[in-house]
Amino acid sequence: MASVVTFANKKGGSGKTSSVVNSGGVLGERGYKVLLVDLDPQAHLSFWSGVNTYNNYLSVYDALLGSCSGRDCLHKAEHGLYDVLPAATNFSMGLLRQLLDGDKPEGKLAKVLMEFKNEYDYILIDTPPTVAVLTLNALVAATHVMIPILLNFLAIEGLAQLTQSIYRINAGFNPDVRMTGIIANQYDIRSNHSKRVLKEIYENFGDDMVAPRIRNDIKIAEAPEYREPINVFAPRSRGNMDFNLLADFIEEKTAITGGEV
Ligand SMILES: Nc1ncnc2c1ncn2[C@@H]1O[C@H](COP(=O)(O)OP(=O)(O)O)[C@@H](O)[C@H]1O
Numbered sequence: 001m002a003s004v005v006t007f008a009n010k011k012g013g014s015g016k017t018s019s020v021v022n023s024g025g026v027l028g029e030r031g032y033k034v035l036l037v038d039l040d041p042q043a044h045l046s047f048w049s050g051v052n053t054y055n056n057y058l059s060v061y062d063a064l065l066g067s068c069s070g071r072d073c074l075h076k077a078e079h080g081l082y083d084v085l086p087a088a089t090n091f092s093m094g095l096l097r098q099l100l101d102g103d104k105p106e107g108k109l110a111k112v113l114m115e116f117k118n119e120y121d122y123i124l125i126d127t128p129p130t131v132a133v134l135t136l137n138a139l140v141a142a143t144h145v146m147i148p149i150l151l152n153f154l155a156i157e158g159l160a161q162l163t164q165s166i167y168r169i170n171a172g173f174n175p176d177v178r179m180t181g182i183i184a185n186q187y188d189i190r191s192n193h194s195k196r197v198l199k200e201i202y203e204n205f206g207d208d209m210v211a212p213r214i215r216n217d218i219k220i221a222e223a224p225e226y227r228e229p230i231n232v233f234a235p236r237s238r239g240n241m242d243f244n245l246l247a248d249f250i251e252e253k254t255a256i257t258g259g260e261v
Pocket residue numbers: 011012013014015016017018019044185186187214215216217218219220221222
């Protein structure tokens with residue numbers, strides 16, 4: 001049974017897409033069967049995974065609306081480390097309205113993923129900074145939630161909001177989903193401000209909730225151009241080292257709390 005890990009944070013640029021692609025690459029390299037789900041209409045994860053996002057193709061939005069099955073829109077990345085349910089840049093107000101008008105709009109993704117749960121070990125979901133109902137779908141479908149953040153004080157405020165959302169989802173839709181780890185991204189060891197924010201996170205959330213940090217590495221920013229995750233694009237990079245530690249954390253957390261039914 002797959003562990004479904006949603007990467008969420010309303011703040012754009014916090015490292016959601018990079019974390020999903022690069023942890024997915026490392027977990028795939030370790031022999032797990034990995035599916036990435038792109039819910040962000042910017043479709044950066046899809047582009048990074050080799051989907052020609054300027055073309056017309058079936059996307060995860062078609063599957064959410066029931067006009068195709070998940071399998072119909074499944075894309076296989078060329079390097080073979082993961083498969084992708086791609087987003088599309090043509091997500092529109094019309095599609096959003098259609099989604100919201102349907103029965104149980106928050107549960108559509110969970111339904112789409114049912115057919116994949118026995119086929120994959122990890123399903124990693126990338127979420128958009130906007131379109132709340134898409135992120136809600138990702139949280140309702142999840143067993144675990146990882147939160148990438150940049151270490152500044154507003155990030156702590158964002159964390160508090162997300163914690164509240166997860167409690168509401170526990171009460172209303174999915175009692176099992178848990179906040180699993182906070183990822184300090186683009187961590188700068190020389191910054192006193194970062195250190196103070198990190199200390200506050202440790203104090204508020206406990207050591208267990210703090211995932212290995214990801215340092216700033218230009219290779220992480222360059223990898224999308226080559227349509228490869230960091231472990232393929234730059235195996236000897238600092239970024240690959242950091243994402244291997246993050247993959248260890250994900251393995252450990254998903255083995256303990258399961259996600260298994
Ligand atoms: N650790 C890192 N080192 C260097 N650049 C990074 C790192 N993490 C993210 N970036 C860059 O920062 C930008 C935002 O990251 P991204 O993963 O797209 O965030 P989000 O999906 O939350 O908007 C991207 O251009 C990405 O390449």
